[in-house]
Amino acid sequence: MYPINLTPEQVTDELLDISRKAVDGMKTLMGLQESDIEIGSTPKHAVMQNDHVVLYRYEPVVDAKDIHPVPLLISYALVNRPYMVDLQDNRSLVRNLLEQGIDVYLIDWGYPKRNDAYITLEDYILDYLGSCVDYVREAHDLDAVNLLGICQGGAFSLCYASLFPEKLQNLITMVTPVDFHVEDGLLNRWMACGKNFSAIDPDVMVDALGNVPGDFMNFGFLMLKPFELNFQKYIGMLDIIDDMRKSANFMRMEKWIFDSPDQAGRAWQQFIHDFYVGNKMIHGEVVLDGKTVDLGNIKMPVLNIYAEKDHLVPPSSTVELKKYVGTKDYTEAAFPVGHIGMYVSGKVQSQLPPTIVDWLKERS
Amino acid sequence: MFPQADMMLEMQQRMMDYWSNMMQMATGQAAQNGMTSLMGQQMATSQAMAVRVIDMAMNTWQQMADSVNNGESWEEALQKQMTNVREQVTEAMTEGIQLSENTTELWQSYMEQWQLFSTPWMQAWSQSLDIAPKVAQGDTKAFIESSNLYFQAYQDTLGKILEAPGLGLNRELDEKVRKSFAAWIDMQQTSYEYQIIMADAWVKSFERLMQELITMTENGQEIGSVREFLNRWSETADEMFKDIFRSDDFVVAQGKYVNSMMALRLRQREVSETILQYSDMPTRSEINEAHRRIYMLNKEMKQLRKELAALRDDKPKSAAKKKTTTRSRKKTKSKDK
Numbered sequence: 001m002y003p004i005n006l007t008p009e010q011v012t013d014e015l016l017d018i019s020r021k022a023v024d025g026m027k028t029l030m031g032l033q034e035s036d037i038e039i040g041s042t043p044k045h046a047v048m049q050n051d052h053v054v055l056y057r058y059e060p061v062v063d064a065k066d067i068h069p070v071p072l073l074i075s076y077a078l079v080n081r082p083y084m085v086d087l088q089d090n091r092s093l094v095r096n097l098l099e100q101g102i103d104v105y106l107i108d109w110g111y112p113k114r115n116d117a118y119i120t121l122e123d124y125i126l127d128y129l130g131s132c133v134d135y136v137r138e139a140h141d142l143d144a145v146n147l148l149g150i151c152q153g154g155a156f157s158l159c160y161a162s163l164f165p166e167k168l169q170n171l172i173t174m175v176t177p178v179d180f181h182v183e184d185g186l187l188n189r190w191m192a193c194g195k196n197f198s199a200i201d202p203d204v205m206v207d208a209l210g211n212v213p214g215d216f217m218n219f220g221f222l223m224l225k226p227f228e229l230n231f232q233k234y235i236g237m238l239d240i241i242d243d244m245r246k247s248a249n250f251m252r253m254e255k256w257i258f259d260s261p262d263q264a265g266r267a268w269q270q271f272i273h274d275f276y277v278g279n280k281m282i283h284g285e286v287v288l289d290g291k292t293v294d295l296g297n298i299k300m301p302v303l304n305i306y307a308e309k310d311h312l313v314p315p316s317s318t319v320e321l322k323k324y325v326g327t328k329d330y331t332e333a334a335f336p337v338g339h340i341g342m343y344v345s346g347k348v349q350s351q352l353p354p355t356i357v358d359w360l361k362e363r364s
Numbered sequence: 365m366f367p368q369a370d371m372m373l374e375m376q377q378r379m380m381d382y383w384s385n386m387m388q389m390a391t392g393q394a395a396q397n398g399m400t401s402l403m404g405q406q407m408a409t410s411q412a413m414a415v416r417v418i419d420m421a422m423n424t425w426q427q428m429a430d431s432v433n434n435g436e437s438w439e440e441a442l443q444k445q446m447t448n449v450r451e452q453v454t455e456a457m458t459e460g461i462q463l464s465e466n467t468t469e470l471w472q473s474y475m476e477q478w479q480l481f482s483t484p485w486m487q488a489w490s491q492s493l494d495i496a497p498k499v500a501q502g503d504t505k506a507f508i509e510s511s512n513l514y515f516q517a518y519q520d521t522l523g524k525i526l527e528a529p530g531l532g533l534n535r536e537l538d539e540k541v542r543k544s545f546a547a548w549i550d551m552q553q554t555s556y557e558y559q560i561i562m563a564d565a566w567v568k569s570f571e572r573l574m575q576e577l578i579t580m581t582e583n584g585q586e587i588g589s590v591r592e593f594l595n596r597w598s599e600t601a602d603e604m605f606k607d608i609f610r611s612d613d614f615v616v617a618q619g620k621y622v623n624s625m626m627a628l629r630l631r632q633r634e635v636s637e638t639i640l641q642y643s644d645m646p647t648r649s650e651i652n653e654a655h656r657r658i659y660m661l662n663k664e665m666k667q668l669r670k671e672l673a674a675l676r677d678d679k680p681k682s683a684a685k686k687k688t689t690t691r692s693r694k695k696t697k698s699k700d701k
Contacts (some may be wrong), residue, residue, distance in 0.1 A: 004588065006587070011590055014589060014591070015590060018590075020434065096664075114651075115656065115659070117652070118655060118656050118658075118660075119659070123663075186609060189610050189615055190609070190615055190618065195615075196615075197616055198619055199615045199616065199618065199619035200618065200622045201619070202624075204627060204630070205622070205623075205626050206631075207626070208626035208627075208629040208630050209632060210652065224609075225602050225610070226601075226602065226605055227597075227599075227605070228598060228602055228604045232594070232598040233590070235594060284675070
């Protein structure tokens with residue numbers, strides 16, 4: 001008759017136990033400093049700066065003779081800090097790539113300020129990304145380098161690869177949205193992609209705010225799974241709160257999640273209009289500085305990596321890439337995790353780097 | 365059914381206060397800083413929500429069970445309880461937002477909010493007129509006194525501006541304030557519509573949870589712990605909210621709400637800028653224009669630098685000169701440079 005087999009006393013005991021864990025957890029938290037939850041700690045140094053964008057090169061961890069001759073440039077999304085790829089010692093795609101002999105560069109897009117509100121997608125893709133590619137080419141005396149684009153950074157990479165295919169030897173996209181009008185994506189729905197009614201107006205937002213606040217973006221992401229991300233996660237934290245290391249790992253993730261840069265207004269506006277609402281990339285209608293992006297120009301080998309349980313970038317969006325690229329050497333690799341799990345899942349950490357490295361080395 | 369709920373919540377709050385005091389003593393700074401403080405707050409908030417949900421679910425279930433014992437079916441009992449829950453949730457979420465039909469009341473309500481956000485530049489400006497001659501003569505103290513007026517002006521309200529006659533500003537300013545008021549009305553309305561949908565989502569998620577409990581009863585299943593109950597509730601609620609968030613109604617309501625907030629911000633900016641102009645202070649529009657020009661100049665400089673470098677090195681202007689082989693590792697030698 002009563003499916004909840006709990007007496008008030010049992011509930012009280014369990015909640016008291018939860019509270020006891022919380023109190024013990026406070027002691028753990030009091031023992032943690034901000035320096036204990038640093039992100040992106042793999043040694044690197046800045047090699048180039050273009051406005052607020054900085055290009056970093058990671059320090060090699062293998063002998064010079066064992067370093068793969070073609071470096072890999074990582075282009076992350078704008079909406080979060082790129083150091084998710086180097087979250088902590090045992091959760092670092094960068095570190096794993098370095099250990100397998102890859103020379104790794106990372107673009108840090110920085111924190112746009114109010115005076116950056118006029119930066120456009122052309123600036124990001126042709127100037128910032130382009131200058132980083134050119135720097136790496138010049139530094140290594142190469143015609144072409146390898147490029148890894150992640151999420152929105154993958155969309156940027158696809159555009160760049162379409163316009164400058166001769167500068168890329170191999171292209172890797174990871175959890176990258178390609179078709180922005182798939183029905184699965186909640187973000188797509190919120191921008192009323194493909195619909196005949198209006199939703200959030202990016203133009204009035206940018207007029208009013210200049211840059212789109214990182215907090216606004218965060219709020220949107222949290223609302224995709226409001227109870228899991230705002231409630232259940234913190235109840236679940238109690239199971240690990242007495243472990244200093246696990247607590248630090250948890251809080252490192254929290255730090256990354258909420259360290260969201262503002263989005264440069266014009267670039268954000270363009271991205272929403274052209275990619276989300278217009279879905280122009282797959283239709284060959286994205287125009288950057290007078291040049292039309294045609295995914296069919298991508299003739300270099302492509303490795304398209306996606307997460308099967310991705311709620312931010314549905315797999316149905318990512319796998320569409322196969323239809324549009326012009327390369328005959330197209331490979332897909334799927335992992336049974338979510339969007340963030342691609343970087344933090346222990347299982348993926350052991351499988352993803354060799355997937356990338358083996359694929360690159362076969363195409364040297 | 366769960367009378368200890370309020371006691372538990374009070375205990376939680378006391379623990380948080382105690383912990384915050386300990387943190388302040390230990391670190392010598394406000395406990396609001398740092399991730400640890402935020403994490404503690406999040407945990408406490410989550411636990412408080414958990415206690416409330418358990419209390420609500422158990423009370424609802426008990427009332428449903430009583431109805432079933434009195435001969436009603438589960439479906440009838442559930443529907444009756446959901447009606448009560450919906451009324452309470454909707455009232456809680458829309459309290460204070462529902463528009464009054466009384467324009468005067470609306471105007472007063474709007475001005476109360478406006479006074480919180482706007483700066484009483486006019487009072488400072490009218491006072492600064494007395495000081496201006498001294499400032500013009502280089503009287504440093506007068507300059508400081510004039511500057512301090514504007515700092516003090518932040519503490520006052522904008523209400524006096526609308527009451528002050530004879531400033532010669534009313535016509536233009538009044539129109540902008542009226543448009544700002546209209547934008548605020550629109551925002552209140554869209555907020556109300558948005559909250560109605562959110563309240564509906566809450567109620568439906570709770571209703572789905574109750575449905576699941578009914579199904580479990582019929583199948584002889586049980587929930588054996590608070591954590592299991594909370595996990596089930598969280599998963600159920602996420603699923604229901606996802607369904608609601610995907611609906612055209614929600615997308616439209618969310619869009620209208622966000623757009624109306626942005627429109628209000630723009631109208632408020634118009635009012636602020638009018639006042640700032642009278643105070644000879646730079647406005648957001650002017651700063652935006654300066655930023656835009658700096659951006660354009662920076663872009664032009666970069667292009668010129670690129671062309672200059674190309675001329676200096678006697679390179680072709682195009683940056684993407686194709687090499688003889690596209691797959692070769694090394695660049696071709698100097699003859700192509």
